Amino acid sequence: MGFTVPLLARQRHPVAVFAVITVFSLAEAVSGLLTNAHFLAQLIMLYNLARFAPPVHLAVAVAITVPQTIVTIMTFAQDTQMSRIDSPLAVTIDLVLCILAIAGLGLAGRVARSYIIALEDQAARLQVERDQRARLAEATERARISREMHDILGHTLAVVVGLADGAAGLAETNPKKSGETLRIIADSGRGALADLRRLLTAIREEGRHEAPFHPQPGTGDLGALLERTRAAGPDARLETAGDLTGLPAGLQLAVYRIVQEALTNTLKHAASDTAVRVAVIAEQDAVHVTVEDTGPPALERARSSEGGGQGLLGMRERAALYQGTVTAGPNSAGGWSVRAVLHSTPPVKAGLDAHQA
Structure with missing residues (x-):
């Protein structure tokens, strides 16, 4: 015992x-x-x-x-x-x-x-890290989708509102021009719906094959973007330099969205005589984007109060993917300027590059 x-x-x-x-x-x-x-x-x-x-x-x-x-x-x-x-x-x-x-x-x-x-x-640690990475990926994806929808809807609605105002004024004096404006509104709406359908189809597993995929917009689509801006009222011109078509698809999309958001801001505050200049210059290791408009200066204070809005935040997030920066503020012409610098080779190609259609 x-x-x-x-x-x-x-x-x-x-x-x-x-x-x-x-x-x-x-x-x-x-x-x-x-x-x-x-x-x-x-x-x-x-x-x-x-x-x-x-x-x-x-x-x-x-x-x-x-x-x-x-x-x-x-x-x-x-x-x-x-x-x-x-x-x-x-x-x-x-x-x-x-x-x-x-x-x-x-x-x-x-x-x-x-x-x-x-x-x-x-x-156990790997399980926790995997769950954290999954939550982070979900948050990143939600932010990406929110940013894309903001860019698509924000610009399209600004164009539609501008065109609708013009069409209302032309309804009695120039019915033909008014009809053309309404057709542009319809085309803009259909384009936005197509963009949204492509975006939502890409994130729905059950609808993966319901609609064909199309390339995301790039620098080659800037001309069409300015055409819609001109149709909404402002005089818009595009200046380019360097090989823009040789840029990576993700970088082209970032440039396009930054220009789109800047033009959306211009359309929100445009006057009858507003002019906007878009310059995109591709250098060996960086892309310089400039969007400048001529006012009106009476809206400087209103614009300054919007400097911390989602639009500028979205542009800065896109630029950050390519080690870039975005600055915005009043210019000497009494209007507003947006300047961005994006580098050609990001440290980690995530977010937009991973979702090219």
């Missing part, structure tokens, strides 16, 4: 149980008894010390158990008839080797257990 009952707590209290087993072993030896339970209990406790106790406790236990075993065997070999123990030296060596082997086996189990715990911790 003295050797078996304490073993029930060997994992929770290995040091205390080893001390109890050692005391019972010494008591057994003093009483003149020598049983297999004595050595078996000590071997079990050495294994558990190696598995669950600090290594220094195992070293102390081995330092106690080995001399105790040697003294016990040699004492019994001298005090009893030799027939009870055959070759006491060989038995002693075997027991010492067994003690060391058990201690080594326990250490191996300890290392394996630590490795398994480390793997479990790593798996």
Whole structure:
């Protein structure tokens, strides 16, 4: 009982149980008894010390158990008839080797257990990181979709409002021109709906094949963009330099959206004599975008109050994808200027590049 009952707590209290087993072993030896339970209990406790106790406790236990075993065997070999123990030296060596082997086996189990715990911790961390990346990807995708819809709807509605105002004024004086303006409004609306359908189709798995994909707008579509702006009232002209068609598709889309948003802002505040100049210059490692209009200056304060709006924020986010910057403010002509610089090779092609149709 003295050797078996304490073993029930060997994992929770290995040091205390080893001390109890050692005391019972010494008591057994003093009483003149020598049983297999004595050595078996000590071997079990050495294994558990190696598995669950600090290594220094195992070293102390081995330092106690080995001399105790040697003294016990040699004492019994001298005090009893030799027939009870055959070759006491060989038995002693075997027991010492067994003690060391058990201690080594326990250490191996300890290392394996630590490795398994480390793997479990790593798996848990990877799960958390995967969930965080998934949430981040979802937030990024939502922001991208919101930005795209803002650009599409904002510009189209600004054009439609400008054209509708013009058509209302021409309805009686020039019905033919009014009809042409209404057709431009319809074309603009259909174009916006097509853009929205393409965007929503791209993010709906169940509708992946319901509509054909078309290329996202790029620098080659700037002319058509300015045509719609001119149709809405302002005199718009485009100046380009460098190889714009050779730019990456994602960079072309960023340039297009920045110009589109700047023109949308112009249309919101345009007067009858407003003129706007768009300049896009492609250099070896950067693209410079400038959108300048002529006013009217009475709206400078109103525009300044909108400087922190979603439009400017969206332009800056697009420029940031290409290590670029966007600045906006009043110009010398009494109007508003938007200037952007985008670098040709972004550090991480994410967001827009990953969603090219």
